[in-house]
Amino acid sequence: MSIETFTLNKVGPAFTLDTPEEPWILLRGEGYSPVQSLVTAAAACAGYVYISVLNNSNVPHEIEKVTVSYTRDMAKKTNPIQSINVTIYAEIATEYHEKAQRCVKLISPNCPVIQSLDPNIEVVEQVVFL
Incomplete structure (x- = not known):
């Protein structure tokens, strides 16, 4: 520990x-805000994990940026985070797109910040090839 x-x-x-x-x-x-800090921490962690997975998978890449958006559950008194959408913008050669797309599925299970979130929060990661 x-x-x-x-x-x-x-x-x-x-x-x-x-x-x-x-x-x-x-x-x-x-x-x-603390909520913005939490959401951006999840996005940064997702970006670092994706880079690591791409490196381990021998996928040449250049990450340009990561964007993140989130929704809050307005029906609940504290308006907790309902969903987080992470989009990673990456320069990856066309011949690696399929492999790089499969790597996206490894982000959540390997990201300690995402793993620490309430399981009711839907986290969606995607990559946009530049």
Whole structure:
């Protein structure tokens, strides 16, 4: 087991996380909301896992960007995340597209952030070939 501890300081209305460069402000409108942080963490993790899977599968690639969108369940009092859609934009030669598409299926089972989410949250990953 690995334990890592962070301290969030209360600065005005926001909680902040000190980092070497500048503090992360965890407040919507002044920085990133905790929900936005969670969603982008899942997307970043998915991107890193996809890169690793492509490398292990000997698929030459260049990842340009990852976009993420999410929905919230407005019928529930706390409006929890309902779905997360991750799109990875990658330059991959046509002859590797089929293999690269199969690699997408390995993202969720190998991403610790996605594995830590409530199983009721639908996570969809896709790749767009450039």
